[in-house]
Amino acid sequence: MNIENIREYCLSLVGTTEDCAFGDDTVLFRLCGKIYACIDLNRPYLFVAKCSPDYAVDLRDKYSGIRGAWHWNKRHWNDVYLNEDVPEELIFSLLDHAYEQIRTSLPKKTLYNFPDIPENWQHFHFPELSSTMDCIAEFPAEENSDKVLLITTDVQTKGRGQKGNSWEAESGKNLLFSFRFSPKDFPAKSQFLLSQITALAATEALSKTLKKGVKIKWPNDIYYEDKKICGILIEHKLSGGILDSTTIGIGINVNQAKFLSDAPNPVSALQILGKEADRAAILRNFIKSFCTYYALLQAGNEALIRERYHKLLYRLDKIALFEDKDGIFKASIKGVDDFGLLLLNDEKGKKRNYSFKEIKYIID
Ligand code: BTN
Numbered sequence: 001m002n003i004e005n006i007r008e009y010c011l012s013l014v015g016t017t018e019d020c021a022f023g024d025d026t027v028l029f030r031l032c033g034k035i036y037a038c039i040d041l042n043r044p045y046l047f048v049a050k051c052s053p054d055y056a057v058d059l060r061d062k063y064s065g066i067r068g069a070w071h072w073n074k075r076h077w078n079d080v081y082l083n084e085d086v087p088e089e090l091i092f093s094l095l096d097h098a099y100e101q102i103r104t105s106l107p108k109k110t111l112y113n114f115p116d117i118p119e120n121w122q123h124f125h126f127p128e129l130s131s132t133m134d135c136i137a138e139f140p141a142e143e144n145s146d147k148v149l150l151i152t153t154d155v156q157t158k159g160r161g162q163k164g165n166s167w168e169a170e171s172g173k174n175l176l177f178s179f180r181f182s183p184k185d186f187p188a189k190s191q192f193l194l195s196q197i198t199a200l201a202a203t204e205a206l207s208k209t210l211k212k213g214v215k216i217k218w219p220n221d222i223y224y225e226d227k228k229i230c231g232i233l234i235e236h237k238l239s240g241g242i243l244d245s246t247t248i249g250i251g252i253n254v255n256q257a258k259f260l261s262d263a264p265n266p267v268s269a270l271q272i273l274g275k276e277a278d279r280a281a282i283l284r285n286f287i288k289s290f291c292t293y294y295a296l297l298q299a300g301n302e303a304l305i306r307e308r309y310h311k312l313l314y315r316l317d318k319i320a321l322f323e324d325k326d327g328i329f330k331a332s333i334k335g336v337d338d339f340g341l342l343l344l345n346d347e348k349g350k351k352r353n354y355s356f357k358e359i360k361y362i363i364d
Pocket residue numbers: 130131132133156158159160161162163165167175176177178221230231232233249250251252
């Protein structure tokens with residue numbers, strides 16, 4: 001065991017950065033700018049790690065290789081000697097402990113510290129990812145389990161949108177997350193219900209922040225008036241006619257001031273409210289609503305879900321412009337059917353229905 005192993009382990013802890021702010025010989029490991037461990041190249045036989053005061057006292061009693069840190073506040077920092085009596089597993093667990101000391105003290109809005117989720121949800125926050133969808137796919141699947149895996153990030157280098165588009169989101173400003181779960185004995189033909197409960201939960205979470213004006217643009221874009229504030233991407237793994245697992249990716253424009261891509265009509269909570277909104281609070285409210293709707297679904301209360309979704313539909317019963325393969329036409333939305341087809345009445349009174357890729361809304 002040597003300090004290079006310590007460095008590698010620290011750098012493997014999500015969000016860790018290293019720097020030499022105290023001088024070239026001293027390497028500091030930080031999470032969100034706060035130091036949790038340090039190696040001193042002039043004393044390569046030890047490292048310094050943050051520790052809770054009570055645990056530090058116990059450790060120092062038990063191991064001669066753990067002592068109050070030289071030059072640091074000894075109440076909170078230990079010197080840990082590498083090749084004395086401290087077992088290897090304990091060394092790594094002391095680094096985990098040091099990292100956790102910092103992680104759990106960070107403001108909730110950083111999302112590193114996000115304790116308010118149900119017990120069966122497991123959460124990891126990453127400073128940067130290609131896409132939360134790709135990241136979640138790398139975690140081993142847990143089928144036949146009620147566990148939900150949630151991945152959040154501050155920025156995506158290859159954020160994915162619907163229909164092969166990319167998803168624009170400025171670093172650190174927005175909510176970017178995916179979660180994966182295995183619905184039990186859920187028929188693939190009912191998958192639109194999962195889309196509906198996701199859209200309902202996102203609408204409710206945003207309505208808590210924006211108060212009014214939030215609607216569902218079929219099938220599952222979330223709009224504030226005539227602008228898009230949230231996009232949803234859903235991927236199912238099927239086995240026969242049953243869902244094995246479902247991954248839902250959500251991007252919510254929270255604190256982005258300007259949109260640079262050619263996305264047609266984006267808007268953020270900041271632009272609507274004129275002040276910053278709390279990403280963590282929106283995520284917390286989303287999870288709360290999603291769990292409520294998921295419980296309704298499991299209890300067989302599909303009618304209520306469909307009714308609420310129907311009421312929140314953007315352009316419901318309003319004459320507006322749409323475009324299909326034959327051109328632009330006027331119609332009003334009458335609802336959606338159980339399989340997710342959009343039901344319209346055109347201006348001649350003719351009933352039409354469309355699947356997702358067959359129709360476009362024309363919005364000024
Ligand atoms: C849409 O085009 O409306 C869907 C956008 C979905 C974007 C989110 S951001 C988090 C998750 N990761 C991705 O790469 N995409 C989804």
